[in-house]
Amino acid sequence: MTSGETMPEKPELDFPRPLTTVDVVIFAIRSDALQVLLVQRPKAETEPFPGAWGLPGGFVDIAGDRDLEACAARKLKDKTGVVSPYLEQLGSWGSAGRDPRGWSATHAYFALLPEQAAGGALAADAQWFAVEGERVRPKLAFDHAEILQAAVQRLRSKVEYTSLPAYLMPVEFTLPELQRTYEIVLDRPLEKSAFRTRMLAADLIEPVAKMRKGPNRPAQLYRLKKAKAPVFFARTFNPPD
Amino acid sequence: MTSGETMPEKPELDFPRPLTTVDVVIFAIRSDALQVLLVQRPKAETEPFPGAWGLPGGFVDIAGDRDLEACAARKLKDKTGVVSPYLEQLGSWGSAGRDPRGWSATHAYFALLPEQAAGGALAADAQWFAVEGERVRPKLAFDHAEILQAAVQRLRSKVEYTSLPAYLMPVEFTLPELQRTYEIVLDRPLEKSAFRTRMLAADLIEPVAKMRKGPNRPAQLYRLKKAKAPVFFARTFNPPD
């Protein structure tokens, strides 16, 4: 017990403890859409939700995991082979009913992967799914649909006033490409000139001496500045009403 | 396990589980200052951090607590006797070393109490402490200083662009009193006219047919509208630089 609650005579260390897990919501932009990485649960009938899709995650390894974030980073690396440039705690879900095996609590994280990292080799049981609204097509195990919904809401909310989408970009990118990423996540168009003004005013990106060439006018390429901490803006974009 | 991680032959239900607790950071405005409720740990030498101050909290009661939030609400009520109008999950902290008894994880919440609720009778081991910067005077048990710091940061951050301080007010209050609460939490002065414009434009408060009388010009009294969900503003106040 980590509190000052009045205690009985002897420590309650033998009290039943909840099952404790960590789950990770991993986002990336793929095929011009926001996608999330899911894993298929084993099909053994002894398992809860056999064969269903769910968030990557699992038990905390008391022997191997130093802390919760290290545990989340480990699970992310297990499934994608890469280290995420952005890993944030999302919240925790714990209740008597969310796992059929008994009272359980999960610590949820969410991660952003740049496009190239999301294109690498996945674990055999892992697969990308498009986020449609705040959900995915398959019915998810446990309360993972609820956790995913919270993750999408948190992501959309923060994209309104931070530079988080920069972590979804490749090393070099153009301003229209960055704007497109914002628009994909927010699912609404943004004003071009206001977007450029804001991004260039923030001490966030710097031009590289190259252009992105395509069928039309070439665009200036930028990269994130060394200071990689996300930038917070003083306003949201279009007051979403 | 609440995830799709590949599993060994049999369920790992016998794996060692972390100690699991819930802690609550309870804020109120008292004596024109931001204060937090702490409890003194029992002095028995068998306890970790005997006699030290810490956050209210304790073990999850698998038999009695439906979910984590109910557990947090219970602990809040135990110490203050009241129900908070605002209870938000703050995050979770889990590691091998934060509790001397072994690998442990705590689910932290933060709550806002209106002045009158904070003035009631407390549990015998509980006491209010002024928040100075992002800390309190006494050295806290476990990693509670870190959790408190995160709570203060979260509160200050949200006060920049939400109506959260309204939950720290009594039922009826004036606009200057509300502004003073914002200033206490943010620890910086705000512009009077911009503050009034913002608050009155938000569909947040409504005037009551009474005035606050004092030694000077009386002030219009307001109360929160029925729709009690916090309001999000499109801008922060003074870009805190």
Added chain:
DNA sequence: TAAGTTAGTTGGACTGTACAACTAAGTATG
């Protein structure tokens, strides 16, 4: 009646977005 204090309003400067029209630079087409 005058001074002091706090409540509340008003107006101009300034910042940054909204909207729309414009110029710039490339490819593809006839």
Added chain:
DNA sequence: CATACTTAGTTGTACAGTCCAACTAACTTA
């Protein structure tokens, strides 16, 4: 080789809301 088409990027005006400062309003006390 001229023209259309597309996307990159700029410019200008309107507007919303804050910042800053001065102002008026209402009450108490001396």
